[in-house]
Amino acid sequence: xxxxxxxxxxxxxxxxxxxxxxxxxxxxxxxxxxxxxxxxxxxxxxxxxxxxxxxxxxxxxxxxxxxxxxxxxxxxxxxxxxxxxxxxxxxxxxxxxxxxxxxxxxxxxxxxxxxxxxxxxxxxxxxxxxxxxxxxxxxxxxxxxxxxxxxxxxxxxxxxxxxxxxxxxxxxxxxxxxxxxxxxxxxxxxxxxxxxxxxxxxxxxxx
Ligand SMILES: [Zn+2]
Numbered sequence: 570x571x572x573x574x575x576x577x578x579x580x581x582x583x584x585x586x587x588x589x590x591x592x593x594x595x596x597x598x599x600x601x602x603x604x605x606x607x608x609x610x611x612x613x614x615x616x617x618x619x620x621x622x623x624x625x626x627x628x629x630x631x632x633x634x635x636x637x638x639x640x641x642x643x644x645x646x647x648x649x650x651x652x653x654x655x656x657x658x659x660x661x662x663x664x665x666x667x668x669x670x671x672x673x674x675x676x677x678x679x680x681x682x683x684x685x686x687x688x689x690x691x692x693x694x695x696x697x698x699x700x701x702x703x704x705x706x707x708x709x710x711x712x713x714x715x716x717x718x719x720x721x722x723x724x725x726x727x728x729x730x731x732x733x734x735x736x737x738x739x740x741x742x743x744x745x746x747x748x749x750x751x752x753x754x755x756x757x758x759x760x761x762x763x764x765x766x767x768x769x770x771x772x773x774x775x776x
Pocket of ligand 1: 606607608609610612625626630
């Protein structure tokens with residue numbers, strides 16, 4: 570894809586700590602005014618400090634933005650996960666566990682597990698064939714990676730860098746980093762990676 574991932578400097582401005590990572594994950598997956606799955610009202614969502622969760626203003630239902638992502642059960646800081654994913658998206662031939670260990674300052678065992686999970690969730694878009702086709706269900710899911718605030722010329726609109734995954738139910742997941750959620754950006758990804766003829770679900774995708 571002809572899209573630019575974040576630079577390292579941009580990354581650390583966007584994600585100075587775990588809180589900013591969790592907030593971005595929440596924003597990309599749900600966002601304020603997200604309809605509560607329990608009471609079905611559009612809600613403001615409040616951060617619960619004791620866990621990686623947000624609470625409904627009306628009924629107190631909790632949303633956990635890490636559930637269903639590679640970082641669901643991890644004790645490794647989210648910022649390290651995000652940075653590891655950035656390394657994977659910017660390195661053409663992949664990242665070894667040894668390299669992750671060195672870059673992140675984690676143990677080799679942790680680095681190896683992270684690399685395995687990230688690889689499971691990512692595949693080189695250029696080398697993988699399309700998924701889906703007649704009789705299949707494909708889910709397009711956005712998880713996150715970053716965000717770059719544009720200057721005045723774009724009237725301050727935020728262009729999000731997100732990871733888009735096309736997941737065939739019970740099957741493959743292919744992932745690419747795209748700079749925003751506009752239809753024009755997402756369409757080439759979908760066209761290239763999803764076969765025509767099946768059902769495509771984009772529940773969480775606004776475009
Ligand atoms: Zn609620």
